[in-house]
Amino acid sequence: MSYSYWQDQTTRSSQSFSHYDMVVIGGGISGLSAAYWLKKEDPSLKIALLEKGEIASGATGRNAGFITCGSVEHFNRLVERWGESRAKEIWMFSETNLELLKSELFAQLSSEDLGELGFEEKGSFSLASTDSEFAELKKTAELMAHQGIEVETLSSTEVEQRVGGVQFSGGIKYIRDASIHPVKLCHLLQNATPIDYFPHHEVSFIEAEGDHRRVRTNKQDFMADVVVLAGNGYLPLLDSFFADKVFPTRGQILAIEPVPSFMEGPCYANFVLDYFRQLPNGVMLIGGFRQLEKVTEVGYSDHTTDVIQQALYEFLQTHIPQLSGKKVTHRWAGIMGFSVDGQPFVGAKADDPQIFYLGGFTAHGLGLAFHSGKCLTDLMFGRTLPEFISGRRF
Secondary structure, three states: OOOOOOOOOOOOOOOOEEEEEEEEEOOOHHHHHHHHHHHHHOOOOOEEEEOOOOOOOOHHHHOOOEEOOOOOOOHHHHHHHHOHHHHHHHHHHHHHHHHHHHHHHHOOOOHHHHHHHOOEOOOEEEEEOOHHHHHHHHHHHHHHHHOOOOEEEEEHHHHHHHHOOOOOOEEEEEOOOEEOOHHHHHHHHHHOOOOEEEOOOOEEEEEEEOOEEEEEEOOOEEEEEEEEEOOHHHHHHHOHHHOOOEEEEEEEEEEEOOOOOOOOOOEEEOOOOEEEEEOOOOOEEEEOOHHHHOOOOEOOOOOOOHHHHHHHHHHHHHHOHHHOOOOEEEEEEEEEEEEOOOOOEEEEEOOEEEEEEEEOOOOOHHHHHHHHHHHHHHHHOOOOOOHHHEHHHO
C-alpha cells in the first residue's frame, strides 16, 4: 500500500526518527521468530518490530494452525527432486522446528496453558481419493520408513474409523505433526520477546543513510544498523529483489459449526492441496481448492470466491458424514508466500549486507518459520546454514 503526501501523518525532518540496532519488518510467525532468536542471542540488542496491522494479522493469523513436517510436496517427490539425503534434511528441519517450539516456548507451560494455546500433538494424515494417489502415498511411506521417519499406512476402513472420512482409498499418518491456535502462538512469542512493537506501522521504503538504514512508515521513520525483512508473501512489495523469488498466493478457508469430537488428527487430501482439521472446541476448518482458480488465486487481495468456498463445503458434505447439513460460520482468505523452488530462504542481500531476510514458506510457515528465525540469527553471527535454505542459492 502506498500513501500520499496529504495522508502522511508526520512532518519529517532529519531528526524525525527512532534509532534501533535492528528493525524487523513483519509481525507474523517469521518476524516474531527472528526477533526472538536475535534477542536471545544478544539481550542487549535494541530491536523494533514493525507490523502494518495487528500482530498475526497476515497469513499467520489466517491459516489452519497445522505445524506440519516436510514441505508442500509428498516425501517421494522431495526425493525425486532433491535426492534422499537432501529430502531427509528438509524433513528433519521441520521436525526440529517443532522441537524448538516445544523446548523454547512450551516446556514451561502448564497443561492448562497448553490447552488454552490449542496445542495438540496428534500427528496428521494424508488421504487419497484415488487408487493412484494411494499408491503414491504408500511409496512415500516406504521411503520415509527407510529414512527412519515415523509413518503409518491406513486402509480405507481405518481412515473412516480414525478421522471419519469416507470415499478415500486409504492414507498415511505422519506421527510427529502437531497443531495450534496460530494467533495465540504469536502472542506467546511476543510476550517471550522483550522488544519494542509498533503495530499499524506500514513500511513504504527503506533507504541507505550513511552507515544506517532509514525505514519509512506511515507514522514515523526508524533508523537501524540492520533491517530484517520478514514479510513472506509481501516481500516483493518491500524490495524488487524478491519479485522472482516469492509469489503472493491466496489461500481460502471456511469454518463449520461445532460437532462432537470425532477426528484423531488433522488431515490433508488431494496431494496436500486441501486440508481440514477439527479444533478442540469441535469446530471444523477446511482450506484449499486453490487449484480450481489457480490463475486468479494470486496477488494481495484476501477476498473469498464462490467457486472455492462452494468446493470446500461440498468436500466436507461428500467425505465427512458427521458434518452433513452443518452451518458455515466463517469464511476468509490469507496471502501466502510461495517460493520459486518450494523451499524457504534465509539470507542477506548481496548488494546491501545490512538487509537480511527470511520467507518463502510456501504454505508451511508454522512448520518452518521458528527454525528459520534461528537460522537467520546463525547467519548474522557467523554460523553456517543448511544449504537448502540459504538465500545464496538464488
